[in-house]
Amino acid sequence: MQMNLKIVLVEPLYQGNVGSVARAMKNFGFFDLVLVNPCRLEVEARAMSSHAWDLLENATVVSSLSDAIADSSIVIGTSGVSGSKFDEHLRVPAFSPREVKESLSGIDGNVAVLFGREDQGFNREELRLCDMIMTIPTSEVYPIMNLSHAVAVVLYEMSGMTTGELPLADAFDVRLLHTHFAEVLDDINYPEHKKEKTKLMLKRIFGRACLLEREVQTLRGIMRRIQKNLR
Amino acid sequence: MQMNLKIVLVEPLYQGNVGSVARAMKNFGFFDLVLVNPCRLEVEARAMSSHAWDLLENATVVSSLSDAIADSSIVIGTSGVSGSKFDEHLRVPAFSPREVKESLSGIDGNVAVLFGREDQGFNREELRLCDMIMTIPTSEVYPIMNLSHAVAVVLYEMSGMTTGELPLADAFDVRLLHTHFAEVLDDINYPEHKKEKTKLMLKRIFGRACLLEREVQTLRGIMRRIQKNLR
Numbered sequence: 383m384q385m386n387l388k389i390v391l392v393e394p395l396y397q398g399n400v401g402s403v404a405r406a407m408k409n410f411g412f413f414d415l416v417l418v419n420p421c422r423l424e425v426e427a428r429a430m431s432s433h434a435w436d437l438l439e440n441a442t443v444v445s446s447l448s449d450a451i452a453d454s455s456i457v458i459g460t461s462g463v464s465g466s467k468f469d470e471h472l473r474v475p476a477f478s479p480r481e482v483k484e485s486l487s488g489i490d491g492n493v494a495v496l497f498g499r500e501d502q503g504f505n506r507e508e509l510r511l512c513d514m515i516m517t518i519p520t521s522e523v524y525p526i527m528n529l530s531h532a533v534a535v536v537l538y539e540m541s542g543m544t545t546g547e548l549p550l551a552d553a554f555d556v557r558l559l560h561t562h563f564a565e566v567l568d569d570i571n572y573p574e575h576k577k578e579k580t581k582l583m584l585k586r587i588f589g590r591a592c593l594l595e596r597e598v599q600t601l602r603g604i605m606r607r608i609q610k611n612l613r
Numbered sequence: 614m615q616m617n618l619k620i621v622l623v624e625p626l627y628q629g630n631v632g633s634v635a636r637a638m639k640n641f642g643f644f645d646l647v648l649v650n651p652c653r654l655e656v657e658a659r660a661m662s663s664h665a666w667d668l669l670e671n672a673t674v675v676s677s678l679s680d681a682i683a684d685s686s687i688v689i690g691t692s693g694v695s696g697s698k699f700d701e702h703l704r705v706p707a708f709s710p711r712e713v714k715e716s717l718s719g720i721d722g723n724v725a726v727l728f729g730r731e732d733q734g735f736n737r738e739e740l741r742l743c744d745m746i747m748t749i750p751t752s753e754v755y756p757i758m759n760l761s762h763a764v765a766v767v768l769y770e771m772s773g774m775t776t777g778e779l780p781l782a783d784a785f786d787v788r789l790l791h792t793h794f795a796e797v798l799d800d801i802n803y804p805e806h807k808k809e810k811t812k813l814m815l816k817r818i819f820g821r822a823c824l825l826e827r828e829v830q831t832l833r834g835i836m837r838r839i840q841k842n843l844r
């Protein structure tokens with residue numbers, strides 16, 4: 383069975399790109415498209431989607447990224463910026479599509495791959511919601527890819543990836559784990575100015591680990607035990 | 614050093630696609646674009662090329678595919694049709710972009726990757742000029758990719774491929790080898806109705822073998838010796 387993967391476009395600006403994304407998805411056998419506050423989709427979107435207009439018509443439109451990824455165990459943000467100079471915890475480490483594919487092999491669960499605005503990409507809040515950051519290796523001379531090209535390259539890599547045996551943790555349980563960690567940081571009087579960065583780092587670590595259901599339960603068990611002993 | 618690879622678009626119909634192809638090329642660090650009888654390239658082509666308009670302006674325009682590939686040691690045709698049912702020798706075997714990359718690893722020479730018309734692809738004569746056929750693995754539901762998406766996927770795979778130590782045979786010498794083989798077929802009274810298919814099969818075999826200079830010389834030596842002994 384093909385991996386349960388959805389494509390989320392965050393505030394796409396150009397309807398032609400949205401149509402082209404739908405076409406690339408159908409080319410590689412992916413059908414679940416979610417649009418967060420998209421531009422108007424009219425004749426050009428449909429023309430560019432070609433024989434994938436059904437996919438475009440069935441796309442889910444939502445008004446916030448949180449809604450788009452509510453049921454996703456793993457949220458992967460695609461960033462064109464390597465960002466080695468800034469936002470270290472936000473964008474680093476960035477994985478290639480092939481590395482992401484390898485991380486996901488053998489598991490079963492809901493995966494969301496996010497693509498940002500054509501001009502600005504993601505804002506910091508959106509990056510915070512990502513478990514993993516993926517960057518397509520491009521030339522330094524001109525690294526900014528067309529949105530639908532980026533989707534095509536990612537799905538080319540992801541296609542043929544089959545569902546494995548190991549169930550990914552539910553999105554809900556992963557959120558509970560992070561809440562739990564945040565509580566422990568409070569309990570141990572972790573320095574306030576480091577909290578946000580540390581929480582983000584934990585999100586990145588657990589994100590790229592693609593936590594399984596039983597692993598999340600075990601980690602939450604440890605957190606509970608720590609809290610109990612602290613009190 | 615990046616592999617010496619050029620992209621040849623055969624009679625592209627839509628200028629937006631040509632511009633998008635230029636952009637994808639620059640994204641992955643490829644700069645040599647050849648256009649065979651292209652459509653008119655005006656405002657839309659330039660808009661879609663974005664920051665790769667220099668590449669578009671420097672594209673070589675020719676009137677025949679033969680001119681486009683005159684200096685290419687290996688000619689790779691990209692076909693969206695798996696064609697298992699027809700034109701067996703023309704389209705089979707088809708390699709994935711990754712397999713093509715593996716065949717080319719370690720060699721040094723001029724490689725041309727060809728993309729056909731948006732609606733009709735290549736005609737039979739054009740397919741005959743190809744040493745290898747490459748097909749991007751797509752969904753059977755909707756296998757026809759947008760032209761620039763196909764280029765982006767292929768160049769994503771080919772990028773980072775460095776020149777090796779082993780010099781590919783010159784295009785000129787490879788042509789002599791094929792002429793030589795054709796002569797031998799004549800000399801041995803090879804059945805007329807099988808000749809074309811057999812020549813094409815040889816082209817495919819030597820094409821996917823990515824013959825080196827010294828190998829072509831050795832093969833031509835064998836041909837000469839056969840001819841000498843036949844006469």
